Amino acid sequence: MRTNQPKTIYLSEYKVPAYLVDSVDLRFELFDDGARVHSTLSVRRNPESADVSAPLTLDGDSLKLEHVALNGEELAASAYEDTGDQLVISKVPAGFELTVVTWIEPHNNTRLEGLYKSSGMFCTQCEAQGFRCITYFPDRPDVMARYRTRIEADKSTCPVLLSNGNDVDRGDLDNGRHFVTWEDPFPKPSYLFALVAGDLVEKQDTFTTCSGRDIDLRIYVEPRNAAKCEHAMDSLKRSMRWDEEAYGREYDLDIFMIVAVDDFNMGAMENKGLNIFNSSCVLASQETATDLAFQRIEAIVAHEYFHNWSGNRVTCRDWFQLSLKEGFTVFRDSTFSADVGSPTVKRIEDVTLLRTAQFAEDAGPMAHPVRPASYMEITNFYTLTIYEKGAEVVRMIHTLLGPDLFRKGSDLYFERHDGQAVTTDDFVKAMEDASGRDLTQFRLWYEQAGTPVLTVSDAYDAERGIYRLTIQQSVPDTPGQTDKKPQHIPFALGLLGADGEALPLSLESTADDESAPTERVLELTEASHTFEFHGLTQKPVPSLLRHFSAPVRVVYPWTREQLIFLMSHDPDGFNRWDAGQRLAVDVIQSLVGSPDFEVDPRLVDAYRALLSDSALDQALVAKMLQLPSEAYLIELSESPDVAAIHRAREKVLAHLATSLRDELLACFHRNAGAGAYEVSPESIARRSLRNTALAWLLMINDDTGRDLAVQQLSDADNMTDRMGALRALVNSDYAAERSQALSDFYERFQDDPQVVEQWFSVQSSSDRAGQLPQIQALLKHPAFDWKNPNKIRSVVGVFAGQNLAAFHNPDGSGYSFLGDQVCRLDDSNPQIAARLVTPLTRWQKFAPAYSSLMRSALERIRDKTGLSADLYEVVHKSLEV
Numbered sequence: 113m114r115t116n117q118p119k120t121i122y123l124s125e126y127k128v129p130a131y132l133v134d135s136v137d138l139r140f141e142l143f144d145d146g147a148r149v150h151s152t153l154s155v156r157r158n159p160e161s162a163d164v165s166a167p168l169t170l171d172g173d174s175l176k177l178e179h180v181a182l183n184g185e186e187l188a189a190s191a192y193e194d195t196g197d198q199l200v201i202s203k204v205p206a207g208f209e210l211t212v213v214t215w216i217e218p219h220n221n222t223r224l225e226g227l228y229k230s231s232g233m234f235c236t237q238c239e240a241q242g243f244r245c246i247t248y249f250p251d252r253p254d255v256m257a258r259y260r261t262r263i264e265a266d267k268s269t270c271p272v273l274l275s276n277g278n279d280v281d282r283g284d285l286d287n288g289r290h291f292v293t294w295e296d297p298f299p300k301p302s303y304l305f306a307l308v309a310g311d312l313v314e315k316q317d318t319f320t321t322c323s324g325r326d327i328d329l330r331i332y333v334e335p336r337n338a339a340k341c342e343h344a345m346d347s348l349k350r351s352m353r354w355d356e357e358a359y360g361r362e363y364d365l366d367i368f369m370i371v372a373v374d375d376f377n378m379g380a381m382e383n384k385g386l387n388i389f390n391s392s393c394v395l396a397s398q399e400t401a402t403d404l405a406f407q408r409i410e411a412i413v414a415h416e417y418f419h420n421w422s423g424n425r426v427t428c429r430d431w432f433q434l435s436l437k438e439g440f441t442v443f444r445d446s447t448f449s450a451d452v453g454s455p456t457v458k459r460i461e462d463v464t465l466l467r468t469a470q471f472a473e474d475a476g477p478m479a480h481p482v483r484p485a486s487y488m489e490i491t492n493f494y495t496l497t498i499y500e501k502g503a504e505v506v507r508m509i510h511t512l513l514g515p516d517l518f519r520k521g522s523d524l525y526f527e528r529h530d531g532q533a534v535t536t537d538d539f540v541k542a543m544e545d546a547s548g549r550d551l552t553q554f555r556l557w558y559e560q561a562g563t564p565v566l567t568v569s570d571a572y573d574a575e576r577g578i579y580r581l582t583i584q585q586s587v588p589d590t591p592g593q594t595d596k597k598p599q600h601i602p603f604a605l606g607l608l609g610a611d612g613e614a615l616p617l618s619l620e621s622t623a624d625d626e627s628a629p630t631e632r633v634l635e636l637t638e639a640s641h642t643f644e645f646h647g648l649t650q651k652p653v654p655s656l657l658r659h660f661s662a663p664v665r666v667v668y669p670w671t672r673e674q675l676i677f678l679m680s681h682d683p684d685g686f687n688r689w690d691a692g693q694r695l696a697v698d699v700i701q702s703l704v705g706s707p708d709f710e711v712d713p714r715l716v717d718a719y720r721a722l723l724s725d726s727a728l729d730q731a732l733v734a735k736m737l738q739l740p741s742e743a744y745l746i747e748l749s750e751s752p753d754v755a756a757i758h759r760a761r762e763k764v765l766a767h768l769a770t771s772l773r774d775e776l777l778a779c780f781h782r783n784a785g786a787g788a789y790e791v792s793p794e795s796i797a798r799r800s801l802r803n804t805a806l807a808w809l810l811m812i813n814d815d816t817g818r819d820l821a822v823q824q825l826s827d828a829d830n831m832t833d834r835m836g837a838l839r840a841l842v843n844s845d846y847a848a849e850r851s852q853a854l855s856d857f858y859e860r861f862q863d864d865p866q867v868v869e870q871w872f873s874v875q876s877s878s879d880r881a882g883q884l885p886q887i888q889a890l891l892k893h894p895a896f897d898w899k900n901p902n903k904i905r906s907v908v909g910v911f912a913g914q915n916l917a918a919f920h921n922p923d924g925s926g927y928s929f930l931g932d933q934v935c936r937l938d939d940s941n942p943q944i945a946a947r948l949v950t951p952l953t954r955w956q957k958f959a960p961a962y963s964s965l966m967r968s969a970l971e972r973i974r975d976k977t978g979l980s981a982d983l984y985e986v987v988h989k990s991l992e993v
C-alpha cells in the first residue's frame with residue numbers, strides 16, 4: 113500500500129533493457145505455509161544498450177529474500193541493495209549466472225497476482241507484473257528467456273503439477289512429496305510464466321495439426337466439474353483448426369493445457385501452453401450454462417488459444433503496446449465467432465459493447481489512445497479502448513487492404529517478428545510492406561484518443577440526377593489532447609431506391625451506371641469530403657457506415673420514415689438492426705421528461721412486423737426486438753437524468769408489450785423447444801425470441817405470461833430457458849412468485865458457484881429485486897465471498913453497471929454504497945477495486961443533481977488512507993478533469 117503519488121511511466125522514456133536473460137531455471141518448493149523459489153538466471157549485458165555501466169536491477173514485490181549468489185558465490189549483504197521493490201547489484205561482469213532464493217506466502221495473497229491459492233490449489237497470474245511477486249526478475253515483456261521449471265509438492269494434496277512447455281522429468285521425493293520438471297523451448301517474457309499445483313482431474317483429447325503432429329489436449333478442473341469440459345474442448349479444437357485455415361498458424365508444443373480456477377481477477381490468461389481460466393469462462397453444461405455463456409466460452413477459449421501466435425510467439429515490447437496483442441487477438445476471435453455462428457449477430461453484439469461502453473470510456477476522464485503515452489498502474493489499462501477499439505482498428509486495416517492483402521500482411525508480421533517483442537508500429541509496417549498501401553495517416557488511430565464524429569448531409573439534384581453526400585469529420589478533445597488531426601476512415605455505404613432496390617454507385621458521370629457496385633467503401637482522410645453519385649433518377653435513402661465499418665459516431669438527420677424503410681429493406685443486416693435502434697432511441701428520447709405520453713404508432717407497427725416476419729433471419733429478429741439499453745441511452749444523452757430515461761424506456765416497453773400482447777404470446781408458442789437442446793444459431797435465436805416475449809409479457813403483469821414463466825421455470829431442460837423464466841419473474845410485480853422462484857432456484861443450484869453467480873446477477877440487475885437494501889442483504893448471504901472476484905462482480909459490479917435506476921438513486925445512496933465497497937476492497941484486491949469504481953468516474957456527464965453526489969463519493973475514496981496506486985490513478989484522474 114502506498115500513500116504517496118505513484119510514479120507516471122512514459123512511452124517516450126522507453127529504453128532497451130541493460131541486461132538480457134537467456135535462460136531461467138526455477139525450482140518451486142510448495143508447502144502449506146508458503147513457498148520457496150530458487151531461481152537461477154543466465155544473464156548478459158545487452159549489446160544494444162548504451163548504458164554500459166548500468167547496475168543489474170531486478171523487480172520484486174512482497175518477497176522475502178533468503179539468498180543471492182553470483183556465479184555460485186554467495187553475495188555479501190553489502191554487495192547488493194534490496195529496496196523492497198528492487199534488487200540492485202552494482203558490480204556485475206558482462207555475463208554471469210545469478211541465483212536468488214525467495215520465500216513467498218501464496219495462502220496470504222489476496223491480490224491474486226503472482227502465485228496464490230484458490231480453493232486449495234496453487235496457481236499464478238503474472239500479466240502484467242505478477243512475476244515480480246514470485247522472484248526478483250527484470251519483469252518487462254522485452255526480456256525473453258527460455259524457462260525450465262521444477263515443481264515439488266506434497267503428492268496427496270497436489271497430485272497434479274503443471275507449468276509451461278513440455279513435461280520432461282518426474283519422480284518421487286522423501287516425505288510423501290514428488291516433483292515434475294517442465295521445459296519450454298520457446299523464449300517468452302515473464303508475464304507468460306504459469307504454474308498450477310493441486311488436486312485436479314483432467315479431460316483428455318487429441319488434435320492432429322495440419323502438418324500431421326498429434327497434440328495432447330488437456331483441461332484440468334476440480335473433480336466436481338469433470339462433466340463440464342466438453343464444450344471448452346470442442347471450442348479449442350475448432351479454434352486450432354480455424355487458426356490453421358484462416359491464418360496459417362500451427363500449434364507448436366506437444367501439449368496444450370487449460371486449467372479452471374475459481375478465484376481469478378480476469379477472464380482467462382494465455383500463458384504459453386498452460387492457459388489459466390476463470391471457471392466461469394470454461395465450465396459449461398446444458399443444465400448450468402446459458403447460451404450466452406456457451407458462446408462466451410467458445411470466444412474466450414479461441415481468444416486465449418490465438419494468443420499463442422499473436423501475443424506469445426510475437427509479443428509486446430512494452431505495456432504501451434498492449435493492443436498489439438489484444439486488439440489483434442480480439443479481431444481474430446471475433447472473426448472466428450462470426451465464422452462459426454451468425455456474422456450479423458456477432459457484429460451487432462460487438463458494436464453494442466463498443467458504442468455503449470467504449471464510447472463512454474473515450475468520452476470520459478480515463479480516455480486514452482489505443483497506444484497510450486503514459487500510465488501509473490498498467491492494470492488500469494486493460495480497457496475497452498485497448499481491446500475493443502484496438503480490434504476495430506485492425507478490422508479497418510482489413511477493410512482497407514481486403515482479405516488477401518491482409519493475410520499477406522499478417523503472414524509477413526508473424527514471419528518477420530517471430531520470437532521478438534515488438535510495437536504496434538511494427539504491425540502496421542508489415543501490413544504496409546505486404547500491401548504497398550501507405551498507412552501513415554491511419555496510424556493516428558493508435559495515437560489520438562476520442563471517438564471521431566462524422567456529420568453527414570446530403571442533397572439531390574433531380575435535374576442532373578446527382579446525389580451529393582458531404583461528410584465532415586472531427587475528433588473531440590480528450591484529457592491532454594486537443595486540436596486533433598483528421599483520421600483515415602473507411603466508410604462503407606449503399607443507396608436504396610423507393611422499392612428498396614440497391615442503386616448503382618457511380619462516382620463519375622461517364623461511368624457505366626449499370627455495372628457500378630451497389631456498395632462502396634469511401635476513404636475519408638480530410639476534415640470534409642463531398643461525394644457525387646451520378647445517374648440517379650430518384651432521391652435515394654442512404655445506408656451509411658454499413659457493417660459499422662469504423663468506430664465513429666454518425667450524425668445524420670434521419671426521418672422516422674427513412675428508419676422504418678431501412679429496418680425492412682436494407683440489404684445489410686447490421687444496418688437494419690441499427691435503423692431499428694435509432695428509431696427506438698428517437699422515440700424514447702422524445703418522451704424523456706415529457707408530461708404527455710404517446711408512443712409513435714409507427715414504432716408499434718414496426719415491431720409488429722418484426723414479430724410476425726418468419727422469413728427474416730430469426731437471430732436478427734431476436735436482436736432487433738431488444739430495445740436500446742439504459743446505458744446506451746445515457747451514453748447518447750447530454751447531461752442525462754437517469755430516472756427520467758428509465759421511466760421513458762419502461763413506458764415504451766410497456767406500451768409495446770400491451771399493444772403486441774397477442775403477437776408476443778404467438779411468438780412464445782411458435783418458438784417453444786423442439787427436439788434436443790443444441791447450441792446452434794437457429795436454436796439460440798428461438799430461445800432468445802421466446803424469452804424476450806416472456807419478459808415483455810411479465811413486464812405488463814400479464815397473468816398468462818406469469819403462468820407460462822412459472823411453468824417454464826420448473827420444466828426447462830436447459831439454463832437459458834430456466835434463467836429466462838427466472839429473470840422475467842424477478843423483473844415483474846408478482847412479488848410472491850418472484851421470491852418463490854428465487855428460493856427454489858437457489859435450493860436447486862446452491863452447490864454450483866457459477867450458477868450462484870448468475871443467481872446473484874439476476875437480482876442485482878433488477879430494479880424490482882435489486883434496490884439497495886436487497887443488495888446489502890446479498891452481501892451478507894452465505895454464498896457471498898469477499899475474496900472471490902466473480903461474486904463481487906455479480907453483486908456490486910452488476911448493481912452499479914446494470915441496475916442504473918437503483919444505482920443512480922437521487923438520494924446518492926447508491927454512490928456511497930459503491931464508494932464503501934471500493935474502499936473495503938482496495939486493501940485486499942486493488943485491481944478489482946479500481947475496476948469497480950468506473951461508474952463513479954463518469955460523474956461529469958450526468959445532470960448536476962447526480963454529478964455533485966458522484967463527485968463527493970469519489971472524494972471520499974480519494975481521502976482514504978493508504979490508497980493503492982491502482983485506485984489513486986483512476987480517482988485522481990477522474991477528479992482532475
Ligand SMILES: [Zn+2]
Binds near residue numbers: 415419438441
Ligand atoms: Zn487477450
